[in-house]
Amino acid sequence: MTVMSYRDAVRGAIREAMQSDPRVFLMGEDVGHYGGCYAVSKGLLEEFGPERIRDTPLSESGFTGAGIGAAMGGLRPIVEIMTCNFSLLALDQIMNNAATIRHMSGGQFNVPVVIRMATGGGRQLGAQHSHSLEGWYAHIPGIRVLAPGTVADAGGMLAPALDDPDPVLIFENALLYNDTADVDWPASVDIDHAAVRREGTDISLITYGGSLGKTLAAADQLAAEGISAEVLDLRVLRPLDEDAILATVARTRRCVIVDEGWQSGSISAEIMARIIEKGFWYLDAPLARVCSKEVPIPYAHHLEEAALPSITGIVEACRAVLGR
């Protein structure tokens, strides 16, 4: 067991991938000399050199496209986009190229690219740096969308993502980089299944990524009130682990979904729809959601706090569902 931070785990995973496979390289804005804007790649330029740790211009569409081309040509690129807010410049490359080429070429070309990006708010960086857009990407067939919410997943998801012959997007909530945990290293996890992080009998809390910690804290508070909450960490937003979702709802018959994304047309809406479609007769209460308020995430600290899901908000939603 090793005590390490979420940031260390991501860096460790990149280092091991580069050590074990010469086709792997990292590129993105400030990943080299600056060490990454979240210091994830600090020290890697010195270790692996400028050929494999490549600083790029401020051109998300350009370098993401380059990564897709490199993947088609046989390399295993890790593309880092500073935040998901900027990834919209590369959305054309991700959706029209990465996600489609295997299908449009009749299987002749795979695109084994991994695109990492930071997501989420809570750091007073303003609306253009604070949104959670992973739910949008989960809409797109042809890609896999991962949301590591634990240190072990942060360290363990990269290797299977690189092994996947199709594009994989990894959303790292920026508030998690300083989280530390005692983990088995090297971390070994799958990128197919959701995980029950806490077992319970009264209500299921379904969440992922940056909201996992808040949700577990809310479950602790609920336990003190005699409410036994189960916490399901989705881990994979596409394809959704529908069996795990339906199984937890079948156990507890009540469900609150916690998602830092906006709720309209969101991944939380999709989860609710699947529960209604396939788990309707399990339900002993209406479903509920705790999402970000439907505003551009504010800069002012108190407004930003009010806009994002909170532990108190989750606890209150659970009480309402249970009628307590």
Add this chain to the structure above:
Amino acid sequence: MPSLGSDMEAGILVEWMKQQGEKVSRGDIIAVVETDKGAIEVEVFEDGTLAELLVQPGEKVPVGTPLARITGPKDTASTERRHASAPAPTPAVPMPTVSSVQGAEAAIQPPTVTTLAEGSRATPAARLLASERGIDLALVKGTGPDGSIVRRDIEEAAPRAATVPDLEPMRRAIAAAMSRAKRDIPHYYLGHSFDVSQAVQWLDAYNAAHPPQERLLLGALTLKAVALALKDFPEFNGFYGPDGFVPASAIHIGTAIAMRGGGLAAPAIHNTDTLTLAELMERLRDLIGRVRKGGFRSSEISDPTITVSSLGDRGVDMLLPIIYPPQVAIIGFGSVAPRAWAIEDAVAVRPVLTATLAADHRASDGHRGALLLRRIGGLLDTPEDL
């Protein structure tokens, strides 16, 4: 699923009397359904072929659900069209095949019927369990948010439901209908006693001339007298609905018959006024026999336009009956007993019968009710004309 009473919401198909593909014609008994009132035979109202059975024996479905599809004798196109526009039957919602959910949970079926009052709430899980355990949601008190019925409420209701005797559905049906009558219908009551020596003498003579199986009971005469009298008193023969009183176009007298094991039913003798006394007696015998076995037909139970209740053979002088909604009148006959009867200035012993009328004051007034009772008495004075 036909409505076999104003308070019926659902019925269980017990068995099909015809097979798929068999030809059926109007009046055939095609199925037996179980309701709160007992097992009832369902007639078909069309000629054709039983093309498709849509409900399987044992299924409980709401009133109005198509039970089968009948294709007409002529064009199949019209029946296809009818089928396409008919309201969809209770959808067979497929359940998820969740591999990680073990045991009975994985095999659960959606409930096919609920009996919850409008405005009340029950969760899907509560409805499902209630359906599995045969618990009427309307009788469960909800303890969930906003008074909603949750699964725990059904779990706790279960032991009570298990101790209820078999008679309960019938008792409940009677309770519901009679409570509704007493709550909604402003009853007025009239009573009239009359000398029935003419009828009794005529009956004795008639019966002496006929073999036992053809003999008449006084009940046949009173039924016929009521039917004939009603022709001139349409405000007592019909239904009171949302739009007020609507007189019926025919006279179908419901006859209250006690059932074995308790409870009662009042199925109709159709077009009572057009039957001869012999025909009426035959229908009455047939009906009593079938009701005691619990096997009356759908049209018999849903069609009565007025009810007659005779408790004479129980030895009571008179009864004050309760109207069976949405009917607007019920006539009761007590026993025929020898009484001291004043005739002009002398007293004689005569067979006397007391008839009572309970009528809905929204549809008629006491003046007309009194005339109706007098007319019945008058008709019994000339039994040869009945």
